[in-house]
Amino acid sequence: MNTSVFAPWDDPGEKPLIQFRNVTKRFGEFTAIDNLSLDIFEKEFFALLGPSGCGKTTMMRMLAGFETPTEGQIMLAGQDIDPIPPNKRAVNMMFQSYALFPHLSVWENIAFGLRRDSMPKHDLEERVEAMLRLTRLEQFARRKPHQISGGQRQRVALARSLAKAPKLLLLDEPLGALDKKLRQDTQFELMDIQEKTGTTFVIVTHDQEEAMTVASRVAVMDQGQLMQVATPDRIYETPNSVYVADFIGDVNIIRGRARQNGGDGYHIDWAEGQEALTAASDNGFDTGQSCHLAIRPEKVAITAERPSDAANAVQGKVHDIAYLGNLSTYYVELPNGIIIKAQTANTRRISRRSYTWEDPVWLSWTATAGVLLAN
Incomplete structure (x- = not known):
C-alpha cells in the first residue's frame, strides 16, 4: 500500500472507523488488555x-x-458496539481454521451467510459470482473443500467473509496453515483484494514479516499494551524502544552511557578499552544516562582494513557465518566478547567469499545508522 498517499492517521480531520477508548479487559485476576486506546x-x-x-x-x-x-x-x-450482538455487527471474522462446511461446494460455502440473511436469489447469485471472480475461484465453484488446496480453501474463507460486504474484516492468523512460499503469494493476494474492495482489514499475527508486508500500519503489542503504532518503515527504521527494535527483524543492541557531543550528537561509552561510539538522536539524553544503540546488521559494513572516514569502527574476528542464499550474516566477536552482526548481499559466488571463520575484520557504520534508545 502506498502510505505516502494513504495516510488518514496524519489528517486531523479524518474520523476513525474504529476507536478503542481506554479499554481494559480482565479475565479474573489476569489483565489481558490494559487501558488501551487506539484509532483504526x-x-x-x-x-x-x-x-x-x-x-x-x-x-x-x-x-x-x-x-x-x-x-x-x-x-x-x-x-x-458493546450492546450490539456479534451477528448484528457490520463485522466479519475469518478464522485460522477457515471453518468451511465440508459437505457444501465452494459456491454454497460463499452463499451460506447470504442465504441466512434471505438475500433475493438473483442478488445472491450475482454476489457469489463476484466473490468467486475476486478470489479467482470460478473454476473451483462446484468442488468441495477437500477437493481443493489449502491456499484455495483460504481464499474460499476470504470470499465467504467478504460476501456480506462487512465494514470491517477481522483475520485471525489467516495464513498460519500455509507453507512459506504460499504464504508470501497469499499475502500479496490479500493486499490486492483489500485494496479492490476498500474493506478495512484488521489482521492478528505473530509473524513480523507478514505484518510488515501487508499492513498500512502495525501495532506492536506486549502484555496487553501498545508498544508502538506506526507504518512498517517507521517501526523498522525508528523503533521507540528496545522491545520494538528487538521484536522486528534482526538487530544489534549495544548498551552504554551517553555523553553529549553538541547539537543532536552523542558519544556512547560502551566498553572498557574501546573508543566511544558516536550517534545522533532527536531524543535528549543526559550525560551519563544509560542508553541502547540499536543498529540493523545491513547498516554495518565489514572490511579487511579499518575504513579511514567511518564515524564508528570496531575490530573483531569472524565467529560465525549464516548463509541465507541472497545474504550472508557475519557474526563478529569483539575483544570484549560482544558479538555484532553485519549483513552483506551475496553478489558473487560463495566460493569467492571475502571473509571466513576466524578472519580479523573491521565493522563500521555511520553516526546516523543506529537509533539511540533510552529503554
Missing part, C-alpha cells in the same frame, strides 16, 4: 503484532463481539 481508519490494512499472550486476539474478539470490555468503550463508525 477506514480502508486500512491494520496489523496487530506480538508474541502469544500479548492481547492481540482478545482485541480482535472484542471487535467481533465474542468478548466485552471490562472497562472503556469500543466505537465502530461512531457507535458504541
Whole structure:
C-alpha cells in the first residue's frame, strides 16, 4: 500500500472507523488488555503484532463481539458496539481454521451467510459470482473443500467473509496453515483484494514479516499494551524502544552511557578499552544516562582494513557465518566478547567469499545508522 498517499492517521480531520477508548479487559485476576486506546481508519490494512499472550486476539474478539470490555468503550463508525450482538455487527471474522462446511461446494460455502440473511436469489447469485471472480475461484465453484488446496480453501474463507460486504474484516492468523512460499503469494493476494474492495482489514499475527508486508500500519503489542503504532518503515527504521527494535527483524543492541557531543550528537561509552561510539538522536539524553544503540546488521559494513572516514569502527574476528542464499550474516566477536552482526548481499559466488571463520575484520557504520534508545 502506498502510505505516502494513504495516510488518514496524519489528517486531523479524518474520523476513525474504529476507536478503542481506554479499554481494559480482565479475565479474573489476569489483565489481558490494559487501558488501551487506539484509532483504526477506514480502508486500512491494520496489523496487530506480538508474541502469544500479548492481547492481540482478545482485541480482535472484542471487535467481533465474542468478548466485552471490562472497562472503556469500543466505537465502530461512531457507535458504541458493546450492546450490539456479534451477528448484528457490520463485522466479519475469518478464522485460522477457515471453518468451511465440508459437505457444501465452494459456491454454497460463499452463499451460506447470504442465504441466512434471505438475500433475493438473483442478488445472491450475482454476489457469489463476484466473490468467486475476486478470489479467482470460478473454476473451483462446484468442488468441495477437500477437493481443493489449502491456499484455495483460504481464499474460499476470504470470499465467504467478504460476501456480506462487512465494514470491517477481522483475520485471525489467516495464513498460519500455509507453507512459506504460499504464504508470501497469499499475502500479496490479500493486499490486492483489500485494496479492490476498500474493506478495512484488521489482521492478528505473530509473524513480523507478514505484518510488515501487508499492513498500512502495525501495532506492536506486549502484555496487553501498545508498544508502538506506526507504518512498517517507521517501526523498522525508528523503533521507540528496545522491545520494538528487538521484536522486528534482526538487530544489534549495544548498551552504554551517553555523553553529549553538541547539537543532536552523542558519544556512547560502551566498553572498557574501546573508543566511544558516536550517534545522533532527536531524543535528549543526559550525560551519563544509560542508553541502547540499536543498529540493523545491513547498516554495518565489514572490511579487511579499518575504513579511514567511518564515524564508528570496531575490530573483531569472524565467529560465525549464516548463509541465507541472497545474504550472508557475519557474526563478529569483539575483544570484549560482544558479538555484532553485519549483513552483506551475496553478489558473487560463495566460493569467492571475502571473509571466513576466524578472519580479523573491521565493522563500521555511520553516526546516523543506529537509533539511540533510552529503554
